[in-house]
Each structure stands twice: as structure tokens, then as C-alpha cells.
Amino acid sequence: MSDPEILALEGVSKLFPGVRALSDVTLRLFAGQVTALIGENGAGKSTLVKILTGIYQPDGGRILLDGAEVHFPTAQHAAAAGITAIHQETVLFDDLSVAENIFLGHAPRTRFGLIDTAAMMERSGAILRDIGATFDPGLKLHDLGIAKKHLVAIARALSVDARVVVMDEPTAALSHKEITELYDLVDQLKAQGKAILFISHKFDEIFRIADRYTVFRDGQFVGEGAMDDVDQGALVQMMVGRPVDQIFPKRERLAGTEVLRVAGYDHPTEFADINFALHRGEILGFYGLVGAGRSEFMQALFGITKPSKGAVRIDGKVRVLRSPAEAVAAGIVYVPEDRGAQGTIRALPIFQNVTLPSLHVTSHNGFLRLAEEFRLARQYTERLDLRAASLDQAVGNLSGGNQQKVVIAKWLATRPKVIILDEPTKGIDIGSKAAVHEFMAELAAEGLAVIMVSSEIPEILGMSDRVIVMREGRIVAELDGDGLTPETLVRHAAGIGEDP
């Protein structure tokens, strides 16, 4: 390697009570190179990022910066050493301006020690221009969309004089166009000689921009090397410790009866004129860019938000869905994208999370029957192969994949007719993804109608019988059979080259 090594971790360990999150791991970052950190969920990637940025202290091992040992007792120390991170979930302040968000904590000062607003605005503008953002740094953050907020987070990371940039799944919330811009930005940072640690679940992305890779598994270092020397299969095998073929389950398409028909759903700001039908045993994919209105429509269908007009028929009967409770009663359930915030109640045990919408079934004369609740919870968690020490365990102690299973078990226990899965495999590792796909196929085979909202093209193509593409709040295409190709999906979603 001709490029100098900037940062190295040697034998770093991190213990949590009863758990070894990182065990003797090694990581090397070089100037002007992108190192991809690869591992399944729970491999210890996020813990490593927190150690690098001074949020956690390692329990063993050394961090070397330019060959000299360093310690980062606080996040400020890490920032002062030139290590900056763009986090998975951006932490920004809605009521502050863009410039204030970028410079919070290290704003330029005047001679009197007050914040130099003019300099802050000017430098913010310069950084934003550098990353191709054209909006005014004086805007309040809450006036920006999610993608622009993400650009602010990136600008914030670049506002310190960084030598090492950590990107923790930076493209998760971005649309296709913004992802391309992010790649350009990464190339720019490389050219400036910065060392980049890039964490991602998306293999195409890793092969597109990374120069080197490091693989962790179960908190341990598995291997590292140049991207040119490996292929996708070899990386996957290192991640999971066994060969995994990313093949989607083979399914027979059922010609079931119509179970759901949505007619003329409108919303004042989020979507308009949504019409479609869904059949028993069908998997209907909803594809679109971030912000196309897919989740917003699903939330309206589930009764969380109110459409301004439109009608829903379930099994031919008109149903009014004004609240989630009414939607559940009508047989529609929704597994939200954000499992932590919207899916589970962490302090409650597994069985109580599962039975929460079914209490009218498990209780008798207005009183709960715990034995009945346990029976129901056991039935559905076993079916989903949920691994937990006990159903009495708090959900908060489970991994993300297992929490997802709790949410799905909760809904299956209500015996729904239609299940809506919003980004069901977002942020979960390849092994768990295959399990989710397998399970989705099983549900459809049993006659359940499945709506799958997904932004991953392979998943949409591999799982759906039919795909609806949304753009800017409207349905722009309904595709099946031969019409389903990655090119047509992207073309419709982005509105490129539409011919009459």
C-alpha cells in the first residue's frame, strides 16, 4: 500500500454487562481510501463506530492515530483528533437553522467570544456548495425534507477539519439520485486524502465505492483485504460463516379472489387518486423513491392518518377505517418500517406485546387470562421461530430481527386478511432477510394477501407477483410478468423517458 495508514485499531474489545460486543478486533484505515466495514446485524459495527467517535471507551486494545496511541474520553476529543461520523439516524435539531446545526458545538467566535453568525453562515454556505446542496443555510431545519436533512448531517460532519470520516449506512434514507451524489462526494473526499470507513448492507454499493474491506462476525474480526481480490460470494461467506445463496423462495402464483379494493384514495398533501385491488395469496410490491408517498398511503389505509376521500372494500363490503383499531377489526394489519419507535413496547414482556391487539379474544368477562395469552403468544412466536429465553422477557432485550418477529407475531395472532409490510428487511442482515422472505412466501401460500413496501429492487423483483410504482404521491405504473425489470421500475419511479 502506498497510501499511509492514518488510523488503526489493535486488539480492541468492548464488554457490556454479560456480553462481549467486540472481541480483539483489528481495523486499519488509509489516507485516500474507502474501507468498507461489513458484517451482519449485531456483528459489532455500531459499537466500533461509537468507540471511534469517543462515545464508548474500549475495555482493551489500542487506538493508533498516525502510529501514536490515542484515547478519546469524549466525543469532543475524537472530533478534535479529526474523526467525524455521519450516523445512521441523523441527530439534528429541528428548531435551529441549517448553519446552527452544522456548527453546533464548534461555532466560529468573535473577538468577544460570542458566536460569529456572519462567518458561520458563510462557511456553512461554502460547505453546502461543496457537497452540491443549493439551499440557504439560514433556513430552519424543520422546513427541509428528510433527504436535505441528511445533507445537513453530512455538512456537519465535514465542518470539522476531518481526516477520518465514518459513514454508518449513509444511503439508507436517500433516493437514487441523492445516492449518486453521495458517491461523488465520497470520491471527492478520497481525492482530498481523507480516510473513509463506510458501513453498508448493500453489496452493489460496497463494490461501487470501496477500495478495501474488513469483515466482522459476532463481535470478532474475520478478515480484511482489497475489494479487487474478492467477489460477493466470498464476502457473504465471511459474514455469515457459511455459504448463503441469495435466492428468493420459489412460489406458485395463486389466482385468489379479490380481498381488498381501494378506490380513489386522496390526501390533501401526501397522495392522490390511489386505485388498486389485492387478491388472496398475492404479494403486491409497492416500489418508489423515498418520499413517493408509499408509507403515507399505507398509514392512511391503516387508519393512522385520514384520507380526504376514497373508499375501501374488504371482501366486497365497504369499510370505513378511521383508526388502527378499525383497520385491525376489518382485517388489515401494518408492520411499520421503524420497529423500535412504532412496533414494540420495550418495557413489556414478549407475550404481552404479542397479545396487545388480541386482548378481547384472550380475556373473559373483561378480565385478562394470562394462561390464554401465553398460549397465543407461544403459538405465534414458535411459528416465527423466535428465539428468546422466555416469553416473559422484556422485548427491549431482543435483537432487531427478533423484535420484528414479535411485531409480525402480534399481527398474525389477530388472523388478518391483509398484512402490510413496510420495508420488512430494512437494516437486517442477509441471513435474517432470507428468513423473512421465506416466511412472506409461506403467508401468501396460506391465502393471506401481502402488501410489501420496499425500496430494494432485488427484493421487489424476487418477491412480488405484481408491482405498483408510485411517484410524487401517485400511482404511475402497475407491472407484472415480463414488464418487471429493474430498468422499468427505475424509469417509472424516477419519471425518466416516459413515452406515450
Next chain:
Amino acid sequence: MIVTRFLASREAILLGALVALLALIAIRFPAFVAPANLLRVFNDTSLLIILTLGQMVVILTRCIDLSVAANLALTGMACALLNVAMPGVPVVVIVAFAVALGAFLGAINGVLVWKLDIPPIVVTLGTMTIYRGTIFLMSGGTWVNSHEMTVAFRALPRATFLGVSMLTWIAVVVIALVALVLTRTPLGRAFYAVGGNPNAAVYTGIDVGRTQFWAFTLAGALAGLAGYLWIARYAVAYVDIASGFELDVVAACVIGGIAISGGIGSVGGAVLGALFLGVIKNALPVVDISPFWQLAISGAAIVIAVALNTRANRTRGRVILKSAEHVT
């Protein structure tokens, strides 16, 4: 398994602290821990226990009710005036009236939180002042004294059954009822769900606002019950009855391990929290410590309890290593 889990629970730690406190008092004043005196302390703490259980349900749903003491005073005054105006009305009817009026005042809080979406601390700060003002309007600022009340009105809390006062019995029944609601009814489960994660509760089909409404109504009903009992026990009603008592009630919840952020807490904890304050209040005078210290000691107990609870609630690191999955 159940025993070890109990020993590690917040309630066990609190029970241990309470026993240690009693042991400490017994060194200076052994008679304090005689069964008869402990029963007297429980009886004296009964009103605090009843109010604490109501407040606990509200806090479980991620709200707070600052108007409980004002509700108590208003309901108590209404009961006293009713008794003066119509001495013939049986006490049972007055008790039912107190519960109903209290529930109504609580429901006002609940509706404001539910339908207008105003933060609970603002709503109940407002109603607290309104309820106190209403007492003044009702009574014209005058006192209702012991001799104006009927004997039956004053006698109920003091009447004994099996050697134990009715006040204590009522507290015991309230404890049992609240425990039943919280652990054995869908509404009780909803209280925990709404406070634990309101967002997820919505996505599960639970109406968060309505659940909070019922929590306020339940707390109001218990405050109303306590209102009659307070006036009857102390045989006097005036505007400033139980002024500032809402803070003792919140303190008892906090000491009892009810998480202010909602969703965590048990009836056992709330009762122990109230008893802890009750023991301090009753013991300090007998061991000859100035009442000014009493405030400082209560305050210290709150800070220590919160510190311990925060430690206990800190989530343990996520289980990452497969081999460590069975450790937790």
C-alpha cells in the same frame, strides 16, 4: 426463579430500605415498631396511599396530575356542605357522591389532555388553581367545622372492623382494586402500553388519548374518595386543605419506582413509596428530630430513589454474541 426475580426487583430493594429504616428507628425508639403502632402508621398513611395509586396510573400513561390535592379539597368541601345542608343523606350516598364528583373533576383533566392535546402538566396546573378557586366560591371562604357535621359523617373513617379502622380497610380495598385493574384488565395493560411507547400503542390500535382520559378519571375518583375521608377524619373543611399534598403524592410515586417517563411501575412499589414517606413523617417527631429535617430527609429519599431507579432502568447492552444469549 420467582424468588430470585423478586429479590432483584425494585420492590424488594424498597422493602429492604423500609425495613432498614424501621430498624434504625427501633434502635432509638423500640416501641415504634410494635405491631399496633405500625398499624397506626399505615392508617395515617392511608390517604397518601389512595392518592398515590391514582397518581401512579396517570404517570404510567406518561402524564402527571397536579390537581389531585385540589380535587380532594373541592370534593371534600362539597361533601361537607352537602352534609350540612342535608344531614339526612346517608354516608354511603356521600361516599358515592365523592367518588363521582372526583371522577368528574378527573375526567375534565382527561378530556383536555385527550381532545385538546394540551400537555398534562399545563392542564392540571390550570385545573388545580380553578378547583381551589371553586372551593372559595362554594364556601365563601368560610370553614365548615366539626360541630356542623353529623356524627355519622365524621365516624366512618374511625369506625373499626376486626380491630382495624375503616380508613385502613378502604385503603386495602383500593390497593386490591387498582392491582386488579392494572394486572388483570385490558385497560390496565393499555396504561402500560401507552406510557411505554405511545407511538407503538397507536400502531397497535390503542387509542392513546382515551387511555389517558381513563387514567385521569380513575385518579380523580380516588382523589374524590380521599376528599371525603380527609374531611371526615380531620373534621374540618376549608379552602387550603391538603395544600401542596400533590407533591407528596408525586414523591411517593417516584420513591416507589414509578418511572416519570411512563410505562414502568407496580402497585407494590407505589404502596411502599407512600409507606416510606409515611414512616419518615411519623417517626421523626418521636425520635425527636425537628420537622425541618423531615423535609430534608424526604427530599434526600426522593433524590436517592430516582438515582437508584435510573440505574435499574438503564438498558443492558444488546446481546450480540450468540454464546452470551443465555446469560441475560
